[in-house]
Amino acid sequence: MNKPILFTKRGCVPCSNLKRFLLTETELDYEEIDVDKEPQALKEYDIMSVPTLIIGDKRTTGFDPHDVMQLINEVK
Template sequence: MANYKNLIKTAASYGLIVAAGLGAGYAVNVVPAMLKPAYVEGDYSAYFPNAQTKVVLYGTSWCQYCAKARDYLKTNNIPYVDLDIEQSEQARRQHAALGGGGVPVLLVGDRKMTGFNPSALQSAIKELGG
């Protein structure tokens, strides 16, 4: 009976160690993204094809977050320029010059956003007066 209790305690201890390790591994991936600002401000005017363009999306055809960003922009009737970094060498160079780091990269006025963040995108559009 005592041996059975020790076995249960040992198994529970190992279970807690594994759970703590999984939790720490998850936190290592998630926490930095939570601490990262939603956007970076700067002068991105060189990346807009003309003075009327206020939103540019750098993405790919297969990226689900690019698709969500496109859908958001279309649903909200926001005009934008869609640049596929796999189909256009110029778009690939511009994306790299902006720091790359994944897709989508959205330029909205003086804000650069990496990834799709609906609230940050909405705030940036509102800042443009749109």
């Protein structure tokens, strides 16, 4: 499995909530990409909005704890 990637943006409340959730509720080791600092990543990964969590070839956008856990469990 490729390392999960979390796309975020500074000042994004759902991004902060998702990061806090991943830290406290999961043991997911992920790479974070700030799309303000790395705008080319938007096109490279076809990101339309943040937060977006990509694990392998699957993704979830926004912060819905159920969707995040479902994605994590699917790729285990």
